[in-house]
Every structure is written in structure tokens, then in C-alpha cells.
Amino acid sequence: MKSPVPVNGFACKNPMDVNSDDFFNAAKFDMPRNTMNKLGSNVTNLNVIQFPGLNTLGISLARIDYAPFGVNPPHVHPRATELLTVLEGTLYVGFVTSNPNKLFSKVVYKGDVFVFPKAMIHFQMNLDHDKPAVAQSALSSQNPGVITIASAVFGSKPPISDDVLTKAFQVEKKLIHWLQSQFWENNY
Template sequence: MASPFLLLAVLALAFAQALAFDPSPLQDFCVADLKSDIFINGFVCKNPKLVMAEDFFSSGLNIAGNTKNKVGSNVTLVNVMRLPGVNTLGVSIARLDYAPYGLNPLHTHPRGTEILTVIEGTLLVGFVTSNPNNTLFLKTLRVGDVFVFPIGMIHFQFNVGEGPAVALAGFNSQNPGLIVVADAVFGSKPPIPVEVLEKSFQVGKDVIEELMAQFK
């Protein structure tokens, strides 16, 4: 008869697999059928007989993104929507471009951990831990440096150099998701009641309304 310890270890392993963020593949691949009307957690598999090399290919990460916007940054994400072959494989990649002093503003990826490598320029990066400590981990990165943002943590990248900056980011999810904090809080549709935001941020109604006006 198996020992209680062994039984608990097997159960723990089973639960760890069951709680994986992206589904594990049960065959060589499951290329996403993006045209299917069937809704599941992920995407329906394309018929393997119809799969081509193009399903595992994407191009364009050599092209700089347009950073002429309010924050001075651009993210070119290659996830399952752009590369159907990553369906069920739990990976995606992104190119990040920053104008001088451009910012990738405070955001979080609800379904994926991010690992970032600086290709050009100098970035100040950081993430904040959860309650009760809300500890900020801050680091200046230069070419060749790598930093990891744990899943769900609010984080940012800020170009502190005088020239443009470029980074590549990998994710352990085919679709890591994105929640930009300011957009979600002050630009939700319909808007969060002003009274809720007043009490949450401990500021007056005029401040909240001014902030909300920036995201209309």
C-alpha cells in the first residue's frame, strides 16, 4: 500500500498540472483554427491534414513599432492570434519599442510571466508585489540584460536613455493578456462610479474627473 506521503505527492502533482495556466498539448501540435465558431478555453485545433509550415511562422519583429503616441512606446505582440501554431504550447513573444524617455505604462499580464531582454538602449524597469507589502523591485537594464516580471504583478519599463530603446519579451502563455492600470481604472466602459474612485484614491471628485477625462 502506498504511503500517505507518496499519495499526497501524487495528488499535489496532479493538482499542479490541473492548475496550469495554458492547456498542455496531447499531440504534436494543435494549430489554432481562428475561423471556428466553437468557443472553448483556447482555440479549436485545425485539422492536422490542413496544417502548413506557415501556421508556425510569423514575420515582422525586425520592424520598429510606431512610438509617436502619448506614452512614447509600442508593443508588437506575436501571440496565438498572429501565430496559430503556438496554440496549447504556452509561449508567445513581443517586440517593445521606446522613444527617448518613452514609457510602457503600469500594466499587468493576468495569464503569463514575462521575461524581457534589452536589445538597444537603457531601460528602468520594475514591478510591485501584492499586499500587504507592495514592495517595488527596481532595476536599470542595459543591452544584453534580462529581467523577469512574475505573473500578475504590476510592472513598467521606462526608457531613461537619450536615444530609442528596443527589447524583446517572452511569455509562458499563448495569450498572456494585458491590463493597463490607468486605462482600466479611469477609462473603463461603462465608467467606474466617481464615488468609488474618490474613496479608493482618497482624493476629491475634481481630481478623479480630470483623470477620467484623459481616457475618454
């Protein structure tokens, strides 16, 4: 990490100092995560931030846990396509295209695969009211980024002007203020 050779803003080890552990991560991707939050979901990222050896390799992973009826809310990965595999349970998944906004959605089951093209708004929801669900996603960048729509729009620091949001969402200022006063907990 003290390397004098940064690449893409991340440290890049001297090839002489690299060993097998640089290509390995004990991600415990088999272990359930805690989904006790307002959204009922938990995303465990495994990208260049958690796993520096992925730098320049153009790929990363995420494990997503869903409480019964839990939601991974509408979000965008600005730099990656996401390819999701259902490991457990039944999910309602979908994404919205560039304007005009068509929704492509599907109910998917254990063993199914669904793809969310790069930088499209997408979401998943556990359709089971009494069982958790689990998915694993592959992302086509070592540094995909994530922008959760609700928290980015209503929970940014500092907040976006209420004049902008009032017009954008065609609602009263009072509602915008109420939304902006929520605690926008992310599931990442």
C-alpha cells in the same frame, strides 16, 4: 479558421490541413515601430490572437519600442510571467509585489534580462533622453492578456463609479472626473 474543432475558444486546424506556415509568423520583429504617442512606447504582441499556431503551446512574444524617455506604463499580464531582454538602450524596469507592496527595480542595459513574475504590476522606461530603446519579451502563455492600470481604472467603458475611485485614490471627485475624461490611448 472554419475548423469544427475549437480548443480554448480558438479554432484548431485539422491535423491533415496543417502545414509549415502554421508554425511561422513574419512578425518583422527586427523593424522599429512608431512610438509617437503620449506614452512614447509601442508594444507589438505576437500571441495566439496574431499567431493562431501558438494555441495550446503555452508561450508568446512581444516587441517593445520606446521613444527617448518613453514609458511602458504600469500593467499586469493576468496569465503570464514576462521575461524581458534589452535589445537596444537603457531601461529602468520594475515590478511591485503583492501587499505589502515592495518595489523591485533595476537599471538594465543592452543584453540584460529581467523577469516580471505572473500577474505582478510592472513597467519599463527608456532612460535615454535622446535615443530610442528596444526590448523583446517572452511570456509564459499563448494568451497572456494585458491590463494597463491607468486605462483600466480611469478609462474603462462604462466608467467605474467616481465614489469608488475617490475613496480608493483618496482624492477629490473633481480630479477623478478629470482623469476619467482623458483619452486613454493604449500602446498596444
